[in-house]
Amino acid sequence: MRGLRSALGLLFRELLGENLFLFVAILLLSLFPGLLLLKEMVPGGGEQVVHPGILFALEFVPLFFLLVYGTAALSRQRERGSLSLLFTRPLKREEWLAAHWLTLMGVLLFLELTLSLSASLFLRLLFGAPWLLPLGKHLFFSLLRAGVLTSLALLLSATLSRSIASTLFLLLSLIGQLLRSGLEASASGGGFLGKVVQGLSLLLPDLSLFDRKTELLYGLPLPGEIYLSTALYALFYGGFLFFLASLLFRRREL
Amino acid sequence: MRARSLPVLLLLLMWSLSALLSLHNRRGREGSSGETFTPLGRLIRTFSLGNEELAADLLMAKAAVGYGRRREGRGRAPLSFGDSFDTVVEVDPFNEEAYLIGARLLSDNEPERAVTLLKKGAKRLPRSWRVPELAGSLLAWRVGEPLQGAELYGIASSRPGAPLYIPALASRLNREGGEITLALEILERFSLSRGDRTLFRGRIGALRREEELFRLSRSAERGLLPLAGVGDFGEGSAEFLPERLVDFLFQEGQTLILERVGPPYRIAFTSSGPLLWAGLRKELINTRILSAGLGRSLPLSLQERVLEPLFREAEEKAKVEGSGFWGIERVGELDDSASLPNFPWLGRVRVNPWRVERLGDGRFRLLLP
Numbered sequence: 001m002r003g004l005r006s007a008l009g010l011l012f013r014e015l016l017g018e019n020l021f022l023f024v025a026i027l028l029l030s031l032f033p034g035l036l037l038l039k040e041m042v043p044g045g046g047e048q049v050v051h052p053g054i055l056f057a058l059e060f061v062p063l064f065f066l067l068v069y070g071t072a073a074l075s076r077q078r079e080r081g082s083l084s085l086l087f088t089r090p091l092k093r094e095e096w097l098a099a100h101w102l103t104l105m106g107v108l109l110f111l112e113l114t115l116s117l118s119a120s121l122f123l124r125l126l127f128g129a130p131w132l133l134p135l136g137k138h139l140f141f142s143l144l145r146a147g148v149l150t151s152l153a154l155l156l157s158a159t160l161s162r163s164i165a166s167t168l169f170l171l172l173s174l175i176g177q178l179l180r181s182g183l184e185a186s187a188s189g190g191g192f193l194g195k196v197v198q199g200l201s202l203l204l205p206d207l208s209l210f211d212r213k214t215e216l217l218y219g220l221p222l223p224g225e226i227y228l229s230t231a232l233y234a235l236f237y238g239g240f241l242f243f244l245a246s247l248l249f250r251r252r253e254l
Numbered sequence: 255m256r257a258r259s260l261p262v263l264l265l266l267l268m269w270s271l272s273a274l275l276s277l278h279n280r281r282g283r284e285g286s287s288g289e290t291f292t293p294l295g296r297l298i299r300t301f302s303l304g305n306e307e308l309a310a311d312l313l314m315a316k317a318a319v320g321y322g323r324r325r326e327g328r329g330r331a332p333l334s335f336g337d338s339f340d341t342v343v344e345v346d347p348f349n350e351e352a353y354l355i356g357a358r359l360l361s362d363n364e365p366e367r368a369v370t371l372l373k374k375g376a377k378r379l380p381r382s383w384r385v386p387e388l389a390g391s392l393l394a395w396r397v398g399e400p401l402q403g404a405e406l407y408g409i410a411s412s413r414p415g416a417p418l419y420i421p422a423l424a425s426r427l428n429r430e431g432g433e434i435t436l437a438l439e440i441l442e443r444f445s446l447s448r449g450d451r452t453l454f455r456g457r458i459g460a461l462r463r464e465e466e467l468f469r470l471s472r473s474a475e476r477g478l479l480p481l482a483g484v485g486d487f488g489e490g491s492a493e494f495l496p497e498r499l500v501d502f503l504f505q506e507g508q509t510l511i512l513e514r515v516g517p518p519y520r521i522a523f524t525s526s527g528p529l530l531w532a533g534l535r536k537e538l539i540n541t542r543i544l545s546a547g548l549g550r551s552l553p554l555s556l557q558e559r560v561l562e563p564l565f566r567e568a569e570e571k572a573k574v575e576g577s578g579f580w581g582i583e584r585v586g587e588l589d590d591s592a593s594l595p596n597f598p599w600l601g602r603v604r605v606n607p608w609r610v611e612r613l614g615d616g617r618f619r620l621l622l623p
């Protein structure tokens with residue numbers, strides 16, 4: 001446990017110390033396109049209870065952040081050769097992986113909270129928009145999604161080189177996001193291929209489950225069962241990826 | 255062996271649980287509203303890398319499929335089709351079919367949204383008559399705004415290639431809405447633009463007459479009101495006569511009352527086809543008032559300055575001679591004159607609800623509003 005704590009401290013210092021300006025850049029990058037370009041993401045349809053740009057930004061931040069840092073977390077250390085030095089300390093590999101997961105999630109939580117609050121304040125001051133209320137729900141789904149994505153990024157980072165890991169991460173994230181449309185298309189086509197796609201889809205991360213933008217945007221009711229089942233899915237699938245990562249990382253040459 | 259297989263079992267358990275939950279959620283979502291929202295058109299336009307038309311066609315196909323799904327109550331569909339078609343026309347603003355198809359689909363449930371879409375199209379496609387024509391039709395018959403519909407039909411009629419029925423419809427809607435001048439203008443403009451004077455000749459003539467009659471009625475209305483106020487009907491009737499006359503002139507369906515309002519003057523109130531008629535002396539005044547007022551508006555100041563002395567003069571003469579009168583009666587009865595007092599008439603003014611024209615010999619046919 002002490003090992004985990006020291007590892008966490010190490011990683012936080014490394015991430016925040018080296019990349020603070022980059023985080024600010026990510027925030028601005030995600031905030032301004034979100035607020036300005038996507039202001040009319042849903043042009044005039046119904047009464048929106050939350051700004052669609054914020055929802056977009058909250059989804060964009062974890063993806064971009066994990067693409068840059070998550071997929072590089074272990075592979076960069078391995079490529080630098082610092083990983084073998086690190087394990088001269090009394091630290092288990094699972095603990096190191098867990099430290100990475102917690103650090104990435106911690107930074108993501110910080111980024112998303114900062115983003116939500118600043119965007120809400122910005123909209124409140126400029127347009128007098130209502131704030132905070134629906135953002136909490138979106139943060140919930142966004143963080144669950146980020147948890148699964150972090151596990152995925154660590155799995156790829158633990159097993160593959162940095163460039164392949166980031167490419168694969170991007171690909172799987174996109175597939176995960178579009179999974180539902182693909183499944184619908186294959187289901188409507190029917191046949192053997194449709195069934196194969198349906199089966200394969202269970203192996204891939206189904207990120208479309210976390211996509212509740214429409215409901216949040218228009219203030220549509222979301223039953224409590226949705227929150228529970230989505231959280232459980234994130235827990236089990238994220239856990240599955242994490243355990244797979246730790247199994248593979250444990251057996252891998254440093 | 256046991257220690258090695260435990261993590262694998264744990265992995266399998268977690269995966270199978272997540273798969274079950276994923277399946278459960280998928281089924282749950284199929285049964286839910288299943289609505290999607292449409293991204294911003296400008297974004298798609300940027301990312302289409304110059305293939306806006308193709309992107310717009312795909313989006314339109316997607317929206318149309320979504321519309322079918324919504325109708326059949328299955329699968330996912332856009333939350334608002336207005337949004338979908340807004341996006342389509344934002345990606346490719348010069349696709350006439352996108353406006354037309356979008357509006358036709360939208361008109362089912364969101365006719366106002368369809369009109370908004372078409373109005374955008376009418377601005378962006380200045381040579382298309384079909385877009386404003388559809389907007390006009392929706393406004394007139396779906397939204398229930400015939401005058402706004404007429405305006406859009408008017409725009410459509412000014413576009414090249416517009417068929418003959420469009421100006422005819424625009425004119426008809428305007429006429430029914432009381433905009434006779436506009437109705438006339440549309441037909442005249444269309445006839446001029448086609449270089450064919452014979453187009454709508456009969457209708458233009460009828461509208462010109464109607465416009466003239468309308469103006470006459472407006473002027474006559476102004477001339478009649480002070481006339482009704484002249485107190486030459488006896489002391490008792492002077493108080494209520496103006497109100498009753500005004501009521502009669504501007505309301506249909508009143509019962510005929512032939513009323514003696516003090517010798518030798520009479521006034522009659524009728525339900526339909528009423529007549530305003532003038533007796534021996536007042537005929538002069540009536541004729542002058544109507545002549546002065548008909549065909550142009552008569553300002554109140556002029557009425558007071560010019561007509562008032564004439565009223566007074568006529569009043570005096572009528573009192574002295576005891577033979578002047580004016581009044582209103584039903585057409586048929588007046589023509590027979592059987593029920594009328596036996597006064598020497600010099601002329602009369604005839605009033606019908608929908609007509610105003612000069613009949614000659616100091617007689618006018620008036621349009622009542």
